[in-house]
Amino acid sequence: MEPILEVKDLKKYFPEVKAVDGISFSIEPGICFGLLGPNGAGKTTAIEVIEGILRPTSGEIFYKGKRRGSSFKNEVGIQFQNTELPQFLSIKETLQTFRNLYDRKADIDYLISTCRLEEILDRDNRKISGGQKQRLLLAMALANDPELIFLDEPTTGLDPQARRHLWEIVRQIKSIKKTMVLTTHYMEEAEILCDWIGIIDNGKIIAMGTPQGLLSEHCGGVTISIRVDLNEDVLKNFPCQWFRMQDRIEIQTVSPNECLYRLVELGVDLSTMNVRNQNLEDLFLKLTGHELRA
């Protein structure tokens, strides 16, 4: 199947930083592609170059096999990380205003019901909560019934309940085979929503695949977390890979029995220990040496 979006060796350099440093990927129609990485990794810059807001330093971007043309803006939907809304307009007026900017228009009732805006339609933009604002911004991104939707950290700053509401909406949009590009620094969000993930750090994609594929390839073991401050010398010849975090030690291992036996031998206090299956966050730590949420 021809990719709906293809990015080849994309670079975006600023005078003091290589924000995007040669990333390449292609996205098949109907999937949700996630760019997962910590703040400052280059996710927003990458997505803004693809959206056409920033000029690339070099590299190529193809939409439906061709360079982005004049129809690109008409066919894609975009939700920024932070956007203020026009003041003194109601939710419905804002949505209608943006919907009228497109040749192709999504059904207004569909937008309202999909993004659960029924109860706040007549409310002033200045009087809505963060979750309601994100739902409105998502509805604005869908106003032209787009084939490709860019969502830049859509749940950042939301409380857990508002985040889950937005996830449900995104899943609903996924179910009608819309293609999405989503950036996030929430591992859980990427795991739940994305079919394909590119893990990005310092402007480079360091791993790519399905969430399950990446986990089974790189994260077959468990992570032992202990809230304890150990001397480097204690773990000098420790048989498993370990990381010193802000307030704990994290040990990644495929042999938990051996690891625990060794910790007992070393006399480490295990009263604050937590053992769990590895996830994408552990993969990120393993690949970069620092935390995803740093």
Next chain:
Amino acid sequence: MFKARNWEFLRDRSAFAWNILFPILVIVGFNLLFSDDRQILYKVGIIGPAKKTIPADEAQLNSFEKMRHIEFIPFQSEDQALYNLLHHRIDLLINQSKGAYWTSKTSPKGYIAERLLKSSALNPNVQLRKETVRGVEIPYIEWLFPGILGMNMMFSALFGVGYVVVTYRKNGVLKRMSVTPLRPWEFITSQILSRMFLLLLTTGIVFVGCKLMYGFTVRGSYLSLLLVLSLGGFSMISLALVVASRSSSEEFAGGILNLITWPMMFLSEVWFSLEGAEPWVQKAAQIFPLTQMIDASRKIMNDGASLHDVQSNLIILSLMSLLFVIAGSLLFKWQKS
């Protein structure tokens, strides 16, 4: 918070520089235009040549002429001087050879100027005699009204459009619009049309309200007046779009808008005429769209002028509008740099 706000302000270099520069420019401008010997409170027309036949008149005039802050403007013909008096371009008119003076019945400044003239007489019983004004006198309120209307339009156009666009750019609303199919010229046109509609609506309400309250006369065609006001409004909205084409600092844009509006307010004859001002000041005032609009409005409202009579104002306003629209479109940026 005190320190944080200070840092914020000092690091917004354009705003900081502007806060220093603007008052200096205002002081320099005022000093240039209204320095001590240029602080004119009253304008008195004098018809020469001086042939003071009556000593008492001469003494009164000598004493009057020594008063500060009164400008004496020479006129060659009585008719021309009377036209200026009737149109509130001068506050008092004195014909030395006739030993007579005229003043407008409705002009507050004319009243004060007359009192000053009378107080200059050595003998209250022997002094210049007052003559009745010939011709149709324009009530002061009718002369003032086009200026007030124009000033109101100027503020609404410049701040209403300029400030809003800069705020939109600052908070990312323009960035959001930039990823839709909306093109810059479409955005600019929508801003112009929207503000034109609001400008004409509010001006219409003010106009009707004032007409009902004061019952003034419009001697020319309402349609011509509408055309002049529309073109003037269009021109000032376009000017606002030039100012707002790139900036994302409200303080900086506010400064620029003040730099434009203040000279217009003082030099476009909103409150007072530039009669007797330095020729270069009078010429410089012509570059303002407000000057052109108020001048044409007064001609239509006060003198019953036709479109043909105000064609030079219309041509200048059209050219200015064209220039501003082109510059605004070429300079326009969706996002802050």
